[in-house]
Amino acid sequence: MNEYMASNRRYETMTYHRCGRSGLKLPAISLGLWHNFGGIDVQDNGRRMLRRAFDLGITHFDLANNYGPPPGSAEETFGQLWRKDFGAYRDEMIVSTKAGYRMWPGPYGEWGSRKSMLASLDQSLKRLNMEYVDIYYSHRFDKETPLEETMSALDQAVRQGKALYVGISNYGPEETREAVSILRQLGTPCLIHQCQYSMYERMLEGELQDTLLEEGVGTIAYSPLAGGLLTDRYLNGVPEDSRAAGASIFLKREDVTTEKLAKSRKLQELAAQRGQSLAQMAIAWVLRHGRVTSALIGVSKEEQIDDIAKLLDNPSFSSTELDHIERILGE
Template structure:
């Protein structure tokens, strides 16, 4: 059966401009990291992606290494584009990134022009696209001159392979320098994608969020639930089948220490008082700041997606609620700064 999107898809979603650009993103964007790899079948993927688009989620965020295995998320999304989403391509923002190891040897990792250029070409091929809407430098690479990395981003725009460019996990100093270099090349730094949550505030502590506001760079937060910790599932002992089971996985051990889980219990009381789930409280908090363009969610099931989208019913936090959240999380801060 051919997919046809809901005609009411723009009725409830809110959209915000990315910094000083003309690019608007939904306040909730969908990321395909870890949950849309080789083990995801087409029907279940389309169920989630279709429901998201029907709800006004127009932004789908990928990277060259998303899977597992690496590249499989882009391949799956490419199938969805070809079979169901093609008529709606001009209503969608598709982003991808390059910066982490993708293939062996000296040209498959980092911020070099050869790697970034080749990776973007490969991403476009996997997704069956002529261009992406946003292309990111996925990480700062201290071994490559920033002029070269930003030059590769500018080249992507000039070649028509990307409409906008952004950076991910860059600290304040490197954010300002990237902005300066791109501006001299006549290209805007449209967006910054950092990890950011109630218990991971490095982006605030580093003053990078203030720099983005000052420079007119939009911000889209990834891991606003601290990889599920702020959903409360680990407080219920739900470790099996989660990131907590893998000692070499992306979830750091201190994210589920008793001090953190105690803070989550306190936050759950605040969520209940607002008539929200823990997930919705976490998203409301991330989106409270004027610099924030969007919160990037990752889901495994349709039920999780619906829970996330419920944040649209109650986005505003009072000063008293923000103070209560600060008090509840004071001893649970992780300050997970970027690691390259």
Template sequence: MMYVADEKRYETMKYNRVGKSGLKLPAISLGLWNNFGGYDHFEKQREIVLGAFDRGITHFDLANNYGPPAGAAEENFGRIMTQDLKPYRDELIISSKAGYYMWPGPYGEWGSKKNIIASCDQSLKRLGLDYVDIFYHHRPDYDTPLEETAGALDLLVRQGKALYIGISNYDAERTAAIAKIFKELKTPFIIHQPRYNMFDRWIEDGLTDVLEEEGLGAIVFSPLAQGLLTDRYLDGIPEDSRAHRSEIQFLNEENVEDTLSIVRELNQIAKQRGQTLAQMAVAWNQQQKSVISVLVGASKLSQLEDNIKALNNLDFSADELSTIERILAKK
């Protein structure tokens, strides 16, 4: 059956301007880091992506290494684009990234011109697109001159392969340094993608100041701390949870146990606000002035719908914010 987008898709979503640019992103964007790989059911992926667009989510965030296996998320999204979303291409913001390991040898990762140009070309082929709207350098490379990395990203814009440029996982000092180079090149550098949530607030230690000074926006990932800031673990650690997998360093039984009492207190605040803990966590992220969009993932459409409901109550009272700070200080 041919897909036709919901006519009311723009009626409830909130859109925010990215820094000083002309681009606006939805307050909630869909990240395809997990659940969109080669081992995940394609029709379920399709349901989530199309359901997101029907609800006003216009931004879909990918990277060359998303899967698993690496590249699979782009290939699957490319199938959905060809099959369903091609008529709506000009309504979509599609992003990808380069920087993490993709192929053997010295050119398959990091930030050389060789890697960035090749990675972008490979991503466009998998996506079936002529260009992406935003292309990111995924992680800093301390062995490659910053001028080379910036110059390669600038070249992508001049070649028509990207409209805007972003960076991810850069600290405050390196963000300021590359911003200076981009200014000299007149590159449309507009956005930073850092990790940020109630339990991981590193961007507040200098990065948000740089973003404001440089007129950049932030789109944050991991707003739910890999599930810690949800009701998933309120009654302990389920047997089928990811916290039981020892290979996941940032989400393990010890981390969950250490935060359970705090999570339960935060959950009480969420209940008083008429929200789930996940909804409150998404809303809280948007209190940070630099944050223009929050990236959420989903393994089913109902999860995404639940996260979108966070937009129904984005306002926090001074008492709520101070209580949350007091609770978080116990961590």
């Protein structure tokens, strides 16, 4: 019997957006388990974060085969915790995983071959203790494997009942258009594209976003806080206990430039005028036009989830505020 009982008010404040032209809705805020849920982390902390997220209506939990560290351990942690706490709520949860980056040694442990994609999914399901995932992604485009092969592997995963939907991640506009076309012909539409997007990383804008809108594909943005640069963590430089001070793959010390810190301080001033933290405003900005289905956050403690969720109290921007943000970013 599960010890955890979800809040009966969990759907009262969260906003849900339809994902592309599908029937699936995703929460405006999704929780990523890239780090802080691995084998080196304290499992009770991960448990508290998952519980708090679900209590706030965050129903989407995003993983990949190589998340940890070590690789695979985030799926193992999530699999153990959902069995303990969320077994009764499986039909209220969206669980995604991915394959494409290096996971095991040899020629089949990465990229986009049918062998790699389907073997990886089987391994992920074992770690997750699940019969299926809701979304299965090709994590990156493989230029050495025919795209038809990678997409047919995604299609097969759905036909085998191991995934309900499929998506792609980190694909450029041309590859996205081709992948979407192939999947449509196979009868398994592309649900979603996951890409990096923030005030400091705007490659989504332009051709890629236009393609996704034209094709009816949803968008989920990862790193909306630019690795922490769009929080109050680095406003006064690089703390010694921060990601950028260590060997983080998210944010390196050289990324914390004087120019970006100056911009972040000005953005913080605008956020304060809006009655928000910088993090709240930064994620609200990612969601501002309704073109991004969900913003994917990474946190290290449950209080951060509470803080970010408050952005829903003031998600809109005036044209004056948006112009002000563009001026700051353009300086």
